[in-house]
Amino acid sequence: MSKSINLTLKIWRQKGPDDKGRIETYELKDVSTDLSFLEMLDVLNERLMLEGKEPVAFDHDCREGICGMCGSVVNGIPHGPEKGTTLCQLHMRHFKDGETLVIEPFRARAFKVIKDLVVDRSAMDEIIKAGGYISVNTGGAPEANTIPISPDVAERAMDAAACIGCGACVAACPNASAMLFVGAKISHLALLPQGKPEAARRALSMQRKMDELGFGNCGNERECEAVCPKEISITNIARLNREYIKASFGYQEDL
Numbered sequence: 001m002s003k004s005i006n007l008t009l010k011i012w013r014q015k016g017p018d019d020k021g022r023i024e025t026y027e028l029k030d031v032s033t034d035l036s037f038l039e040m041l042d043v044l045n046e047r048l049m050l051e052g053k054e055p056v057a058f059d060h061d062c063r064e065g066i067c068g069m070c071g072s073v074v075n076g077i078p079h080g081p082e083k084g085t086t087l088c089q090l091h092m093r094h095f096k097d098g099e100t101l102v103i104e105p106f107r108a109r110a111f112k113v114i115k116d117l118v119v120d121r122s123a124m125d126e127i128i129k130a131g132g133y134i135s136v137n138t139g140g141a142p143e144a145n146t147i148p149i150s151p152d153v154a155e156r157a158m159d160a161a162a163c164i165g166c167g168a169c170v171a172a173c174p175n176a177s178a179m180l181f182v183g184a185k186i187s188h189l190a191l192l193p194q195g196k197p198e199a200a201r202r203a204l205s206m207q208r209k210m211d212e213l214g215f216g217n218c219g220n221e222r223e224c225e226a227v228c229p230k231e232i233s234i235t236n237i238a239r240l241n242r243e244y245i246k247a248s249f250g251y252q253e254d255l
């Protein structure tokens with residue numbers, strides 16, 4: 001049953017990349033527990049605009065948990081306290097009346113704050129670009145489906161392909177490592193026959209780009225897996241390591 005709660009919001013406000021930033025406190029009354037987290041921020045922003053104040057900038061697009069655009073750190077947890085849930089799919093019924101929520105942007109050396117809760121995650125696009133293309137022409141969907149793939153392999157590839165590139169894994173990791181994200185991207189292609197011709201080149205160049213852009217290495221903290229809204233398994237990091245070692249010993253082409 002729907003009810004209303006009162007919240008104290010402590011939100012990171014930063015005018016631009018060069019501003020120092022600070023936490024500002026807002027009291028928000030009568031928040032319907034049916035609202036999503038982003039809708040709750042919409043309500044706050046409507047109030048701020050009516051008061052002639054600058055609304056809180058935050059990223060979003062689909063609001064359906066599929067685009068990877070949303071994401072802030074809520075009480076220290078990227079995407080908030082609900083497991084396997086993006087910020088846009090998190091509902092206010094998971095919070096208590098009178099609760100204080102500290103809302104901050106994802107923090108990592110490779111994610112520069114653009115404004116308030118919006119960070120520049122283009123470094124992740126750079127890693128994807130470094131992965132390059134798939135040369136296998138699979139034709140249309142009916143032709144692609146004629147390539148026999150065992151259900152187990154198809155399942156593992158699809159589980160890895162569920163990564164939406166949100167960056168929560170990076171924000172949660174003490175080393176700001178992007179290895180869960182890169183492991184997912186490497187795995188979903190390396191497992192399938194269509195992705196095998198370029199697998200070695202892809203593993204080397206994505207790993208190299210990740211290092212170059214300032215992401216750290218995996219220290220087996222498993223924080224990434226704990227916060228991932230798509231529950232991507234760290235077995236994908238193990239596969240990334242295997243693919244990288246295989247490629248380092250066996251791949252000669254000048255990259």
Ligand code: SF4
Pocket residue numbers: 162163164165166167168169170180181184224227228229230231232
């Ligand atoms: S691995 Fe999970 S947390 Fe990391 S980018 Fe992909 S969906 Fe987001």
Ligand code: FES
Pocket residue numbers: 059060061062063064065066067068069070071086087088089164
């Ligand atoms: S807004 Fe698209 S995943 Fe949240």
